[in-house]
Amino acid sequence: MSPTPAPTSSRITRPRTPLQAAPSRVGLLGTAGLLTLATLAGTGAVAQTASAVPRALPAGCSGTSPITCHYGVAPGNYDVTVSVGGVTAGQTEMWAEARRLMLPVTRTAAGAVATYSFTVNVRQPEGQPTGQGGTGNPGLDLRFTGAAPQVSAVSVRPAAQPLVAYLAGDSTVCDQPAAPYTGWGQMITTAVRPGAAIANYGDSGESSGSFLSNSALLAALLSKVGANDPVFIQFGHNDKQTSASVYRNNLTTMISRVRAEGGVPVLVTPPVRRLFDGNRLTPTALHVNGAGADLPSEMRAVGAAQRVPVVDLTARSKALVESLGPSASAQLFLRSSTDGVTDNTHFSQYGATRMAGLVLQSIREQNLPLAAYLR
Structure with missing residues (x-):
C-alpha cells in the first residue's frame, strides 16, 4: 500500500481566528437553531425551558438516528462545542471523525439542553494513516447516535495552540x-x-x-x-x-x-x-x-x-x-x-x-x- 502524504500545513502554524465557511455548509453564526457563542463557551450542562429549545437541526447536520454533521475545514485542530437535547427527552452520544467517542451516552430531559466542548484533531485520511479501512471524508465529521439522539447547536472554530x-x-x-x-x-x-x-x-x-x-x-x-x-x-x-x-x-x-x-x-x-x-x-x-x-x-x-x-x-x-x-x-x-x-x-x-x-x-x-x- 502506498503511503498517504502527510497534510501540508505547517506544524507550528496554529490558526487563531474564527472559522469562516459558506453559510450553506456551516452557518456557525446567526443561523436559526444555533445558540450564541457566549452560551456555548462552557463545558458543562446548560438547562433551558422547552420554549427556548431550538427545534431545527444546526446547519451542516442531517438525519434523525443517527444525526450526521459535516464541516469543510482543513486539517488541523478545532474547538467544537455542541448542545444536545430538545423538546422531547433525549439519549445522545457523539462520535468524531473515524469512530472517536467524544461524548458517552448522555440523557437529557424534555425541554433541557446540555452543552459540551471538545478539541478535535482533523486529518486526511481521518482514520489510519495508511488508509486501511478507508480514508473518510475531508473535513470534520460528527455523528450523534443513541436511543434518541438530539443536537440543537454546533460551533466549530480553529483551536489556539492546543x-x-x-x-x-x-x-x-x-x-x-x-x-x-x-x-x-x-x-x-x-x-x-x-x-x-x-x-x-x-x-x-x-x-x-x-x-x-x-x-x-x-x-x-x-x-x-x-x-x-x-x-x-x-x-x-x-x-x-x-x-x-x-x-x-x-x-x-x-x-x-x-x-x-x-x-x-x-x-x-x-x-x-x-x-x-x-x-x-x-x-x-x-x-x-x-x-x-x-x-x-x-x-x-x-x-x-x-x-x-x-x-x-x-x-x-x-x-x-x-x-x-x-x-x-x-x-x-x-x-x-x-x-x-x-x-x-x-x-x-x-x-x-x-x-x-x-x-x-x-x-x-x-x-x-x-x-x-x-x-
Missing part, C-alpha cells in the same frame, strides 16, 4: 474505521478536556520497525509535533520475531526523534492477548515473542535508560484479564456470539474502554503532560 497528544501504535491503539474492532485510542478521547486533542497515528499491522520506516507514520506524526506535546509509543503485537536488541534500538530511535522535535516521549507496553494456561496468561499473551524477547521488559529497560516515563499497560491489562478469568475476560475482546468473530487480540468497544481507562489511570498517577487536561 496541547496535542500523539499516539503511535498498532491495531490495538488505532482509530478502527468499522465496528466491532475498537482501539483504545478511540475511547481515551472522552476523558480529554477542551484545550487538548488526541491525534491517533496508530495503524494496523505495524511493528516498531515498520512504523519507523513508513513516511506516512512516524515522519508524518513528527511533522506536526509541537513543543511539549506528548507522544505515546506502543509496539509489541507485531514484533513477533524482532530481536531484543533491534526492538530496543527501534524504541530508542523513536525517543530521540520525538525529543528532537520538542515532544515528550512516553512508552506504553503492549496490552495482553487473551491466551490462558489454566487461570494464568501464557508467555505469548504477555509478549514474549518467537525470538525469545520479553518485549515489555525490554521496553521498561529502555524507559529507565532513556529516562522516559512508561505506562505499563501489559502489567495493568494482565491484572484485569486474569482477575476476570478465562470466561469473563472474553467480553474485553471480540466474541463470535456478539461480534461475529472470535479474536483474542483485538478489543470490543467495552474492552477498548477498559484499556483506555488503564492508560488514563497511569497518566494521572505519573502526572504526565496530558494529566492536566483530563476530565
